[in-house]
Amino acid sequence: MPAPKNAFKQALINGERQIGCWMSFAESVTAEIMGTAGFDWLVIDGEHAPNDIRSIRDQLLALSNSPSHPVVRVPVGETWMIKMVLDAGAQTVLVPIVESAEQARELVRACRYPPEGVRGVGATASRATMYGTASDYIQTADQEICLLVQVENRAGMAALDEILQVEGIDGVFIGPADLSTDMGYQGNSTAPEVREVISDALARIRAAGKAPGILGTKEEATQAYLDMGAQFLAVGIDVMLLAQSARTLAEEWKAK
16 A cells, blocks of 8 residues: 555645645644635644644544645754654645755655655654555655745745755745744735735746745735735634634624
8 A cells, every 4th residue: 555645735736726724723623623624734833833743643633534634834844853743644744944955955855765865764653654554655655745845034035046946845835924024024024025025936936836835814915925826825823713703702792
């Protein structure tokens, strides 16, 4: 039995738009609920949410029967972290703060088995192989792994063209909050100067044959990114959705 087919990766290759959402609760029950909403992809956030490898695994399990594809964002692009989430069954990895082609090449190597990469060969006892039942996993896993890198500061933008030349990078995700802050706008990603950089980056990513991605948390910004050509677009964050809905409901009924 080979590695499972990565439908999200194939959709990006086909140029299909993929609408997703961030998950920051770090809980399997909320992941399961989010998996019923109809998103194409869902981010299990290991960078800013209180996740560890066990909670990441549990959320992967919670989404195993959902049509929403799980994307695991690791805290940092360390080989050992990538190895752990891949062995836990993730097939798509999102890596923050990528600033050079050299760094991008090392991330590709972290996602691949030797001799092309450095991923440790120990998946037989892990969820990735369904505990040894996927007998051809090692021979087929590399082609089903989807690697997304985040370019979210001035250094990354300066190196974007070189990063886009790295074989094995499937998509590039622009981080508007980090980028705008690094540009001196303190998280104001609506500043015209920031929007111009984002628009230019998304166009360059697409022109290079990679999938461009980004996160929008307000309707105006999300629509703007869609108009700019974002292909895999996150349109919200679960914590914000709950908070906003709860506050609106409380305000509505307290005013009666």
